[in-house]
Amino acid sequence: MPFLSGSHPILDCVTAAAWEARIFGGDESKEWPAMQAAGAAVADGIIHDLKTVSETLTAKPGRLLVLVGKGHNGGDALIAATRLLAAAPAWTVEVGFVFGQNRLRPLTLAAWRQLQHAGGSARVRAIRRREMAASYTVVIDGVFGFQFRPPLREPATGWLQQAADVKTSLRAAVDLPSGWAEAVAFQADVTYATGILKSPLLDLPNAGRIRYLDLGFFGDDAVGNLRVLTAAGLAPLQQLRSFHSDKRSHGHLAIVGGSRDFPGAVGLSVAAALHSGVGNVTAFVPESISAAFAARWPEAMWVGCPETEDGGLSLDAGQRIRTKWARASAALVGPGLGRDPETMALVKDLIGEAKIPLVLDADALQPEGVMAGNAPRILTPHQGEFDRITTSKNVALDALAWPQPTVTVLKGPITRVIQDGVIYHGVAGGPVLARGGSGDMLAGLIAGRLAAEPGTPLVAAAQGVVWHGLASQRVADSRGEVAVRSSWLIDEINGVLRAL
Numbered sequence: 283m284p285f286l287s288g289s290h291p292i293l294d295c296v297t298a299a300a301w302e303a304r305i306f307g308g309d310e311s312k313e314w315p316a317m318q319a320a321g322a323a324v325a326d327g328i329i330h331d332l333k334t335v336s337e338t339l340t341a342k343p344g345r346l347l348v349l350v351g352k353g354h355n356g357g358d359a360l361i362a363a364t365r366l367l368a369a370a371p372a373w374t375v376e377v378g379f380v381f382g383q384n385r386l387r388p389l390t391l392a393a394w395r396q397l398q399h400a401g402g403s404a405r406v407r408a409i410r411r412r413e414m415a416a417s418y419t420v421v422i423d424g425v426f427g428f429q430f431r432p433p434l435r436e437p438a439t440g441w442l443q444q445a446a447d448v449k450t451s452l453r454a455a456v457d458l459p460s461g462w463a464e465a466v467a468f469q470a471d472v473t474y475a476t477g478i479l480k481s482p483l484l485d486l487p488n489a490g491r492i493r494y495l496d497l498g499f500f501g502d503d504a505v506g507n508l509r510v511l512t513a514a515g516l517a518p519l520q521q522l523r524s525f526h527s528d529k530r531s532h533g534h535l536a537i538v539g540g541s542r543d544f545p546g547a548v549g550l551s552v553a554a555a556l557h558s559g560v561g562n563v564t565a566f567v568p569e570s571i572s573a574a575f576a577a578r579w580p581e582a583m584w585v586g587c588p589e590t591e592d593g594g595l596s597l598d599a600g601q602r603i604r605t606k607w608a609r610a611s612a613a614l615v616g617p618g619l620g621r622d623p624e625t626m627a628l629v630k631d632l633i634g635e636a637k638i639p640l641v642l643d644a645d646a647l648q649p650e651g652v653m654a655g656n657a658p659r660i661l662t663p664h665q666g667e668f669d670r671i672t673t674s675k676n677v678a679l680d681a682l683a684w685p686q687p688t689v690t691v692l693k694g695p696i697t698r699v700i701q702d703g704v705i706y707h708g709v710a711g712g713p714v715l716a717r718g719g720s721g722d723m724l725a726g727l728i729a730g731r732l733a734a735e736p737g738t739p740l741v742a743a744a745q746g747v748v749w750h751g752l753a754s755q756r757v758a759d760s761r762g763e764v765a766v767r768s769s770w771l772i773d774e775i776n777g778v779l780r781a782l
């Protein structure tokens with residue numbers, strides 16, 4: 283089966299070790315450059331993620347704690363520390379060798395020598411556990427990587443326990459948080475998955491944000507039904523358009539949504555769709571809110587429709603929508619609709635009759651509606667909505683078999699895009715997205731891509747997820763995760779493609 287371009291397999295630790303053995307064959311002269319690349323990527327990731335906390339941390343005096351085990355995981359961490367010393371001239375490094383220096387694998391020892399050489403004794407020193415300070419700018423966990431075998435024992439437990447009490451701006455795990463999910467396991471803010479994203483990471487609550495560091499281990503043809511989406515999937519959007527195209531060449535998205543009680547959602551969906559590359563956007567909303575939206579986003583066509591007493595779309599709106607959305611190449615139904623029974627009946631009818639591919643979001647995700655009609659569809663539930671539209675709360679993701687061609691986008695800290703038993707994981711983004719409105723913009727982006735390329739719903743869903751995640755990442759990079767509003771994401775949609 284062909285997999286989405288720009289997606290790579292996620293492997294369990296045994297398969298990852300076999301893959302690594304195939305690439306390197308135990309040859310240290312090949313492993314060393316890979317460790318250098320991994321360590322550099324971890325350091326760059328840390329520098330990037332520190333910007334979310336503060337713009338100035340690498341410029342000020344700072345202290346780095348690196349916990350090192352015996353293996354190459356510790357080697358990666360030491361190489362990352364070497365690069366961080368160069369990027370932050372006023373930082374010092376303290377290294378805790380959990381099993382002592384005598385137990386280091388040769389390349390990990392070489393990484394330690396390299397760090398000592400780079401920093402000198404003034405900036406780099408090994409510490410005993412009792413010398414661990416109460417606070418560090420950053421803590422890097424390189425105790426165990428994918429060769430960890432439970433259970434955690436002393437001395438690792440003691441070091442990890444003490445490190446858990448350290449005050450710090452960023453807890454960074456290399457590859458996997460040491461101890462995985464055990465009680466005293468490392469509690470990471472970010473885990474930097476080096477080269478291969480290992481499947482245990484997906485289920486570890488202590489992994490924090492996952493940054494997949496692509497070290498070029500995979501071609502697009504690498505197989506595996508668990509996959510991670512990368513920014514490379516957006517590359518087709520970073521191209522010149524055909525010179526002879528006009529607006530109709532790029533698709534026409536119809537959006538059905540909005541209500542007097544929830545007016546904002548549909549506006550955010552339209553705003554995101556307008557940045558997706560689609561040629562035209564027509565929004566069908568209750569007439570009482572249409573004029574205000576038209577003033578705010580004039581590029582879209584706003585069609586005011588009859589509304590119920592409570593301000594939702596009424597059954598009479600159906601005729602106006604039907605005559606016009608026949609010209610669309612895809613439709614998004616759901617943002618801000620509300621749950622007026624009349625509106626729900628209208629939505630079910632529209633979905634049942636639709637001849638164009640659909641994105642169903644928010645209030646359009648009702649058990650009966652999602653099953654209506656034959657049009658291909660993308661469903662964008664969060665976990666609560668997913669539970670609402672499935673008959674069993676225990677349905678395994680890949681067993682979700684709808685009668686229609688369906689792509690499911692299950693939103694969460696990791697967003698899963700599922701079709702035909704293949705699960706693609708979107709890991710970009712993070713808790714900056716955990717605020718009202720972010721789902722509306724995701725739906726708008728996905729639907730815009732679907733309208734532009736109606737034949738490839740899986741591509742539209744995956745591109746939307748990656749694009750949205752990276753745009754939110756840019757918000758966090760420049761403005762942090764706390765004092766931001768979700769609509770700032772719209773201004774970053776463009777920058778994601780420009781920076782690819």
Ligand SMILES: NC(=O)C1=CN([C@@H]2O[C@H](COP(=O)(O)OP(=O)(O)OC[C@H]3O[C@@H](n4cnc5c(N)ncnc54)[C@H](O)[C@@H]3O)[C@@H](O)[C@H]2O)[C@@H](O)CC1
Nearest residue numbers: 302317320353354355426427428429430431433457477478
């Ligand atoms: N293919 C990849 O994905 C790459 C991996 N790299 C790094 O290399 C790591 C793997 O390195 P290694 O194979 O050296 O393995 P680790 O760094 O995971 O080291 C495991 C060591 O800890 C010991 N150990 C395991 N469980 C233990 C326990 N419960 N108590 C005490 N000791 C225990 C093992 O016997 C072994 O000596 C990866 O996780 C990653 O960080 C990178 O260097 C480059 C590319």
